Amino acid sequence: MQRIASKFFAICLLAVASTAQALTIFTCEPEWAALSRELAPEAKIFSATHVYQDPHYIEARPSLIAKLAKADIAICSGAALEAGWLPALQKRAGNRMVRDGAEGMLYLSEFIETIEKHEAEFFSTEHVHPEGNPHFHLDPDRVAELAPVISKRLQAIDPESSLDYQKALEQWQTKWKLLTIKWKMKAAPLKGKPVVIQHTSFSYLTHWLGMNAVADLEPEPGVPPTMAHAQSLVVKTREKQPVAILTNWYQNDRAAQWLAEKTEVKHLNLPATVDLKGEISTLQHLFDHLLSEIQATQ
Ligand SMILES: [Zn+2]
Structure with a gap:
């Protein structure tokens, strides 16, 4: 009986080991x-x-x-x-x-x-x-x-x-x-269009779209926006007429909102990555969403 039991145990072990x-x-x-x-x-x-x-x-x-x-x-x-x-x-x-x-x-x-x-x-x-x-x-x-x-x-x-x-x-x-x-076809009209950013979160996307980042709400890369810096961007933003001021979901977007109101440029707060538990859970959804949102400013 004991032998049978140990044999059975050995088979079980083998089954576990062979399952990847x-x-x-x-x-x-x-x-x-x-x-x-x-x-x-x-x-x-x-x-x-x-x-x-x-x-x-x-x-x-x-x-x-x-x-x-x-x-x-x-x-x-x-x-x-x-x-x-x-x-x-x-x-x-x-x-x-x-x-x-x-x-x-x-x-x-x-x-x-x-x-x-x-x-x-x-x-x-x-x-x-x-x-x-x-x-x-x-x-x-x-x-x-x-x-x-x-x-x-x-x-x-x-x-x-x-x-x-x-x-x-x-x-x-x-x-x-x-x-x-x-996406390339959909994004074609955005080529050459100016945009204001906050940090370089969307740089690869704006590069890929051929858009021009004309101003950054961060006074220096990695330094959070200040009101003084946002104020210094008013003239430039009015002059360049960007399609949008981009921020992402984890950023503090107060300076962006202020600049948007002051210059009447649209402020877009977009996800900088996928939301694994939400609707935008794949990279495909993310690009679909980002392009539609930026496109809608046109
Ligand atoms: Zn970064």
Whole structure:
């Protein structure tokens, strides 16, 4: 009887071992969680930040440490966006899989060109983005460059499911190519149009659309808007007639509202990333939404 029981136990163990374990993916920003959902539908995915949070500054909370401790892979923008909190998480999570330099620690900025690197030269104070602008998920072409990077890394970590990841990537690429064509056509009238920004959150999008950022509500990159600075932008804003003043959901938009009223330019408060629990939960929804909102100012 005991022999039968132990034999049965051994079979059970074998069954468990042969079932491929879904990966646990930790992302620093919600955009990479949304993309990972499409590239690894079976995976357990967690994002450290959400759309109402400023990804430059979050607290290394114990719940985040616990999540990182269990992760097989961490996917982050890099370019120092998470420099204020990720190193503390990594240290306290003690997970060798997601240490810097490990295969499970993926900094996407290492695989694309960042923009606005030159700005560092112009500011004597410490610049918030010395390695270039890390908000590159708002460029559909850069997202297309990064999807295979993520997929390849997932395949390296979980070779047993390699074919599944490849298939998911191919499907995503076919869809994304068509969407990009649609967005380019829709956005054509925005080319060359001026816009006022607050921080460089939407820089990749405005670049992709060919729009001109004529003023920034931040007196210096990373320095919150001041009324004195907003006042200094009134004449310029009236003169340039931008299509909108853009802010995002996690920013304080009081200065933007003030400038909008003063100059009668439309103020648009838009999500800078996906809202994983809301309606704009995929990158496709996000671009659809952003383009429609900016387009509506025309
Ligand atoms: Zn930033």
